[in-house]
Amino acid sequence: MIRRASSGGADPPAAPRRRRLPAGARPARRPRRPAVLTAPTVEDRPRFGWRGLLLDVARHFLPKDDVLRYVDLLAAHKLNVLHLHLTDDQGWRIEIRRYPRLTGVGAWRSRTKRGHRASPLWDDTPHGGYYTQDDIREIVAYAAERHVRVVPEIDVPGHSQAAIAAYPELGNTDAVDTAGLAVWDTWGVSPNVLAPTEHVLRFYEGVLEEVLELFPAETSPFVHIGGDECPKDQWRASPAAQARIAELGVGDEDGLQSWFIRHFDRWLSDRGRRLIGWDEILQGGLAPGAAVSSWRGYAGGIAAAEAGHDVVMCPEQYVYLDHRQDPGRDEPVPIGFVRTLEDVYRFDPVPPGLGPGAAARVLGTQANLWSEVTENRARVDYQLFPRLAAFAEVAWSAGLPAPPARDLADFERRMTAHYRRLEALGVDYRRPQGPLPWQRRPGLVGRPFDSPPPDV
Numbered sequence: 001m002i003r004r005a006s007s008g009g010a011d012p013p014a015a016p017r018r019r020r021l022p023a024g025a026r027p028a029r030r031p032r033r034p035a036v037l038t039a040p041t042v043e044d045r046p047r048f049g050w051r052g053l054l055l056d057v058a059r060h061f062l063p064k065d066d067v068l069r070y071v072d073l074l075a076a077h078k079l080n081v082l083h084l085h086l087t088d089d090q091g092w093r094i095e096i097r098r099y100p101r102l103t104g105v106g107a108w109r110s111r112t113k114r115g116h117r118a119s120p121l122w123d124d125t126p127h128g129g130y131y132t133q134d135d136i137r138e139i140v141a142y143a144a145e146r147h148v149r150v151v152p153e154i155d156v157p158g159h160s161q162a163a164i165a166a167y168p169e170l171g172n173t174d175a176v177d178t179a180g181l182a183v184w185d186t187w188g189v190s191p192n193v194l195a196p197t198e199h200v201l202r203f204y205e206g207v208l209e210e211v212l213e214l215f216p217a218e219t220s221p222f223v224h225i226g227g228d229e230c231p232k233d234q235w236r237a238s239p240a241a242q243a244r245i246a247e248l249g250v251g252d253e254d255g256l257q258s259w260f261i262r263h264f265d266r267w268l269s270d271r272g273r274r275l276i277g278w279d280e281i282l283q284g285g286l287a288p289g290a291a292v293s294s295w296r297g298y299a300g301g302i303a304a305a306e307a308g309h310d311v312v313m314c315p316e317q318y319v320y321l322d323h324r325q326d327p328g329r330d331e332p333v334p335i336g337f338v339r340t341l342e343d344v345y346r347f348d349p350v351p352p353g354l355g356p357g358a359a360a361r362v363l364g365t366q367a368n369l370w371s372e373v374t375e376n377r378a379r380v381d382y383q384l385f386p387r388l389a390a391f392a393e394v395a396w397s398a399g400l401p402a403p404p405a406r407d408l409a410d411f412e413r414r415m416t417a418h419y420r421r422l423e424a425l426g427v428d429y430r431r432p433q434g435p436l437p438w439q440r441r442p443g444l445v446g447r448p449f450d451s452p453p454p455d456v
Contacts, residue, residue: 046078050363052079053369058162060374075147082148084151089183091109102167107183117372140220151224155226171234172195175235197240212273235253258281261281276291276292295316295320306358323339325341326338332441373444384429
């Protein structure tokens with residue numbers, strides 16, 4: 001309100017109110033002359049179109065909000081693929097409405113092995129969870145807004161005990177009693193695999209029909225079908241499986257698995273999608289349009305690329321981030337072999353000696369985080385960071401020299417600033433000096449290796 005003076009004129013303007021600065025702050029000095037900034041030119045482009053991370057949400061479930069958070073962290077590091085491992089022996093994590101028991105039964109296990117599978121310790125708390133179809137739609141849309149595409153994985157014909165526990169007729173019922181089978185509560189490779197029957201094919205076609213609706217082709221052209229670590233013992237013992245081998249003329253159990261994979265390659269191709277699977281799908285012959293995730297070293301990727309197949313390089317010897325990152329005794333559940341920040345930074349997705357034609361088949365690279373010993377978000381953070389930052393630079397930087405010529409000292413210098421960013425983002429990363437007290441897991445049995453296994 002303006003008060004009027006008796007003369008009818010307005011009061012003179014009040015003097016500006018002084019504001020106190022916070023203690024210790026200094027007023028900014030005005031420059032004597034305008035600052036001139038030269039406009040820089042930044043030339044940058046990604047080395048690969050596929051710059052990915054696998055999150056295993058099957059063995060330990062991550063709530064939807066945690067998945068969205070990791071989408072943000074991928075985008076912040078210029079990674080553009082989130083591979084969701086949605087099904088395994090230890091849990092089924094995606095709602096399929098025509099088969100409600102997949103989540104009603106298959107999403108829950110009664111207890112969980114603590115540490116490596118050799119550990120005598122158990123957590124007797126039931127573990128589980130799954131994403132509703134609305135959850136999946138939200139994750140896919142949220143990722144697309146951040147230029148991240150989501151690749152779903154539905155594992156066949158191995159790693160399927162959770163599905164068989166929910167629907168026992170999916171198993172090899174003439175070789176083993178599947179009626180009392182439960183979702184697996186330990187780690188490793190389950191002997192319970194899908195039966196090679198028409199019923200199983202129709203069942204998984206029904207699963208994939210719903211999956212394709214949730215993951216549109218524009219954002220998710222690839223569907224991962226696993227295909228790895230499929231023990232053949234039950235097929236050898238099953239009269240029905242042996243009859244199937246003879247009927248199809250595929251020769252043996254490897255040929256039977258190839259037939260299984262080829263069926264879904266054709267089925268997906270007919271619907272405008274592309275199949276991708278782990279490098280075991282090369283066994284028995286691979287369908288022409290299929291792509292390969294090379295995890296058992298470079299060898300599978302090299303063979304696939306030289307045969308004309310597209311490849312995503314994710315060799316366990318370099319980019320399995322669930323493996324320990326230091327030989328010290330304080331590392332939480334020290335499984336696998338040591339891969340330090342430097343090791344990841346020196347990783348090259350294109351192996352030396354790969355010819356230009358085959359090298360062009362390398363779509364990109366992916367870091368994998370399997371979740372047997374990462375039971376919550378804090379543990380996932382610890383295993384991923386800071387190594388995921390090194391991996392992101394390898395995947396993005398087209399001008400990065402080949403190892404060992406990379407400037408590790410410069411990268412580590414830049415990481416000192418990036419650690420502060422990770423802290424600001426609330427990432428519970430591994431500090432360069434080692435795990436903080438609450439990041440350790442004393443008493444939990446791991447299985448350390450002194451050196452990486454050979455590249456097979």
